[in-house]
Amino acid sequence: MRLLTHNMLSSNMKGVSNGFPLRIEVEKVVEKQVDFNPDFLKNMFSKVHWKALADASRIMGYAELPEEADRSMLDSDDFLRKFHHALLELHLEEGALVCPETGRRFPVNKGIPNMLLHEDEV
Amino acid sequence: MPFRIAQIRLVSSHPEVYEPCDDSFALVDALLADRINLVKHQPALCMEVGCGSGYVITSLALILESGSVGAQYLATDINPHAVRVTQETLEAHGVHAELISTNIASGLEQRLTGMIDVMVVNPPYVPTPEDEVGCEGIVSAWAGGENGRSVIDKILPIADNLLSEKGWLYMVTLAANSPLQICLKMREKGYASRIVLQRSTEEESLHIIKFWRDADI
Numbered sequence: 001m002r003l004l005t006h007n008m009l010s011s012n013m014k015g016v017s018n019g020f021p022l023r024i025e026v027e028k029v030v031e032k033q034v035d036f037n038p039d040f041l042k043n044m045f046s047k048v049h050w051k052a053l054a055d056a057s058r059i060m061g062y063a064e065l066p067e068e069a070d071r072s073m074l075d076s077d078d079f080l081r082k083f084h085h086a087l088l089e090l091h092l093e094e095g096a097l098v099c100p101e102t103g104r105r106f107p108v109n110k111g112i113p114n115m116l117l118h119e120d121e122v
Numbered sequence: 123m124p125f126r127i128a129q130i131r132l133v134s135s136h137p138e139v140y141e142p143c144d145d146s147f148a149l150v151d152a153l154l155a156d157r158i159n160l161v162k163h164q165p166a167l168c169m170e171v172g173c174g175s176g177y178v179i180t181s182l183a184l185i186l187e188s189g190s191v192g193a194q195y196l197a198t199d200i201n202p203h204a205v206r207v208t209q210e211t212l213e214a215h216g217v218h219a220e221l222i223s224t225n226i227a228s229g230l231e232q233r234l235t236g237m238i239d240v241m242v243v244n245p246p247y248v249p250t251p252e253d254e255v256g257c258e259g260i261v262s263a264w265a266g267g268e269n270g271r272s273v274i275d276k277i278l279p280i281a282d283n284l285l286s287e288k289g290w291l292y293m294v295t296l297a298a299n300s301p302l303q304i305c306l307k308m309r310e311k312g313y314a315s316r317i318v319l320q321r322s323t324e325e326e327s328l329h330i331i332k333f334w335r336d337a338d339i
């Protein structure tokens with residue numbers, strides 16, 4: 001699971017009012033190289049929750065993203081490369097996503113998060 | 123660059139996962155028929171709901187990559203075996219999609235609103251007793267409840283929420299699902315539609331419908 005996906009996932013548990021961002025429990029992180037595509041990053045920038053991405057990447061062992069970011073930074077190649085790495089190249093291979101309100105754990109195995117709920121959680 | 127689609131011999135399988143069938147082939151053929159438009163569309167995020175073996179999302183990624191479209195892909199399935207099989211199929215073809223085991227797009231609906239430029243769905247569309255819908259394993263691959271519409275009718279409003287302003291939805295339907303009525307329903311939400319491909323097999327009459335937002339509706 002890439003951090004782009006983490007940035008788009010919220011807890012879907014019944015009764016949760018703010019299920020975003022999910023806390024990450026790391027067991028194993030892998031890095032996979034992805035083609036650098038500045039247009040995609042510029043397009044995504046406004047849709048990504050920056051703080052959630054910066055925090056998540058730090059938990060995954062990558063501390064290069066600034067705490068805050070604004071559009072003007074998109075002119076910097078250095079910034080775009082770091083954004084690219086955090087958003088697309090860091091994968092949570094094993095671990096869990098944890099609902100910030102209820103503590104419900106959504107396991108991530110072989111890079112795939114399982115968001116399926118039990119009947120009494122829907 | 124010549125374009126490719128997923129190769130059957132590289133598609134992974136599992137006893138409880140839907141194998142590529144006439145409906146899967148029809149959907150990919152519809153995407154191929156619309157290939158030039160898809161490349162021009164320059165989607166950033168593409169998504170499949172109910173990815174099964176991964177045949178469709180892999181083909182979509184290959185079609186767009188051969189048009190040099192640098193998109194990202196996301197696929198969900200309610201059957202955890204299916205997302206794992208999809209991952210193997212993607213890897214065998216050297217493409218990537220983010221996979222999530224979930225019911226339609228549960229967990230994504232809040233943050234992914236208005237972000238999907240292309241969505242593809244081959245839903246469980248076979249008319250069955252209602253209690254077969256969403257069963258464990260392979261039955262949920264086809265069981266569509268009354269008129270085969272139970273899951274389709276849940277997917278449509280979610281697709282409407284996730285599709286971007288320029289978003290397109292390609293969906294497989296069966297004559298028994300009343301495709302025209304589905305189009306009218308989507309029209310009320312502001313979507314135009316077109317049947318991209320119609321195919322009758324021995325068992326079923328398939329329609330692949332494309333939906334897009336149209337300001338004039």
Ligand SMILES: C[S@@+](CC[C@H](N)C(=O)[O-])C[C@H]1O[C@@H](n2cnc3c(N)ncnc32)[C@H](O)[C@@H]1O
Pocket residue numbers: 140141142143145146149171172173174175176177178198199200201204224225226227244245246247256262263264273
């Ligand atoms: C007809 S099969 C299509 C599989 C594959 N896309 C293809 O074209 O070969 C339908 C798929 O939808 C999945 N499915 C059924 N209900 C679902 C739901 N509520 N949410 C997500 N996926 C679902 C099934 O597990 C199955 O893999």
